Amino acid sequence: MTQLIESLSEISGRYNALFVDLWGCVHNGVTAYPDAVAALQQYRTQTGGKVILVTNSPRPRAQVAEQLVQFSVPADAYDDIASSGDSARAAMFEGVVGNKVWHIGTPTEAPFFEPLKLLDNPAPIERVTLEAAEGIVCTGPEDPTADPSVYRPQFLLAKQKGLKLLCANPDIVVDRGDHREWCAGALAQLYTEMGGESLYFGKPHPPIYDLARRRLRKIADVADDSILCIGDGIHTDIQGGIGEGLDTLFITGGLAAEEFGSDPAKPDKARLDTWLSDQRLSPTAAISFLR
Incomplete structure (x- = not known):
């Protein structure tokens, strides 16, 4: 049974490291949540615990x-960052979708294609038209407010060509302030439903957890049973953490807040238990907001 808690400090003493989601947990896509920042700062200073921010952002760590x-x-709220973007970039420069790729994304995501120094012999990557492409790299929709179905014509051609789609952000949606936006995961989901093949490198898939563990090992030797995964995505943050054999803390006031009552700060425990049963997932603990 999932434990409903009021503050991170109730359980943080059990753990030497946290894998913490960003969007919907530490910030809302516009500004930070002060209580979440304070909780992470307190965890680091009072317990000496390590915080790795594990995000499905398609951006490189520096960005x-x-x-x-x-x-x-x-910067004192965390120790390091593991992004879906870095995990996916490594795969792209290993040539998993070919050398000539059709990019779906915005101009601000251009750093995704900057050379990756971690690899000894990175594959040369060239952005081309869909017609000339050997594969697809999706960092997100060009217009995050438009329905993903607008890509059906291009995806039909891509499927006929047998192209694989590298998804740099498995999230389906995020809330930017008060507005919900589509993410790369929604496009990858559509492509898969149409019969195409999508490759994922962020939560809940193993590559990003491998990256997070490697980032953590550089600063501390922490066993898996001392790591807590925190996030508001039940099928990304929580499913991914459980799949890795890690304890999880579900933020109820995020993407699924409406499921647990009218007040996001006071989730109804009975409704939470019923909903989690429907999802067939059982987080170690749950909290309204990270604090």
């Missing part, structure tokens, strides 16, 4: 760090 400054998330 995520720059964005956190813009959102007023201070």
Whole structure:
């Protein structure tokens, strides 16, 4: 049975490291949640615990760090970052979808294609038209407010060509402030439903957890049973953590807040238990907001 808690400090003493989701947990895509920042700072300073931010952002680690400054998330709230973007970039430069790729995304996501120094012999990647492509790289829809179905004509051609789609962000939707936006995961889901093959490198899939563990090992030797995964995505953060054999803390006031009553700060325990049963997932604990 999932334990409903009021603050991270109730259980944080059991863990030497946290894998923490960003969007919907530490910030809302516009600004930081002060209580979440304070909770992470307290965890690091009072217990000496390590915090790895594990995000499905398609951005490289350095670009995520720059964005956190813009959102007023201070550097002393975390130790390192593992992004879906870095995990997917490594796969792209290993040539998993070919050398000539059709990119679906915005101009701000261009750093995804910058050379990756971690690999000894990265594959040369060239962005081309769909007609000339050997594969697809999706960092997100060009218009995050448009229904993903607008890509059906292009995906039909891509499927006929047998192209694989590399998804740099498995999230289906995120809330940017008060507005919900589509993510790369929605496009990858559509492509799969149409019969295409999509490759995932963020939560809940293993590659990003391997990256997070490697980032953690650089600063501390922490066993899996001392790691807690925190996030508001039941089928990304929580399913991924459970799949890795890690304990999980579900943020109820995020993407699924409406499922647990009219007040996001006070989730109804009975409704939470019923909903989690329907999802066939059982987080170690749940909390309204990270604090």
